[in-house]
Amino acid sequence: MIKAVVTDIEGTTSDIRFVHQVLFPYARERLSEFLRRREHEPEVAAALSELRHEIARPGATVADMIAELFSFMDEDRKSTALKMIQGMIWREGYLKGDFQGHLYPDVAPRLAEWRQQGISLYAYSSGSVEAQQLLFGYSESGDLRPLFNGYFDTRIGAKRQAASYRNIAARLQCPPKEILFLSDIIQELDAAREAGWRTCQLIRDPVKCPPLHPQATHFNQIDLQELAS
Ligand SMILES: CSCCC(=O)C(=O)COP(=O)(O)O
């Protein structure tokens, strides 16, 4: 029996193009101005302190850190500090109505159905917990936050490492074989499988390749009983 579903966001519940063509450029264009305007506010200061720790430069100035963050964005580095800062910039965008969180139309009805069946729902993304809550809270399908039991980000570990999935299972107090992980990325699914989880790969843009994990093109193709057997 599947007792908990943990879903990736980018490429799974939401179009990769929304993240790469809307969210990332929005944060990039505003990053310097945002940090100079808000560097002394506690939440921003905490993210900058996390960044100084990540780059092992306790004396880094804001200008130094802006340069680091630009190079992190260039390489799509899943830095906790960058993700905290992007989340705060996106908050301003969601609140101003500059965009809504993209969700494939099959996602909300299926999550609601699973929730109704008593299955616990979680998101796991490299985007910060706040960024995840914003995307689901201000989504094109309405506010989905009541459906979720919790969120995990890079603070629990990197998505391609089995230890992260063991950490999540321990937090959920759920046997690994009763947790289903949904993602588009093979390396993430491999890591979850190594931790004993069930897996299903979302193929939103079908390409012909031999399946290494059970696959679905939409959430309504995901059969929890079949995946648990
Ligand atoms: C919560 S939407 C923003 C996602 C994000 O910032 C990101 O880097 C996606 O990375 P993932 O490893 O979850 O594909």
Ligand SMILES: [Mg+2]
């Ligand atoms: Mg993904």
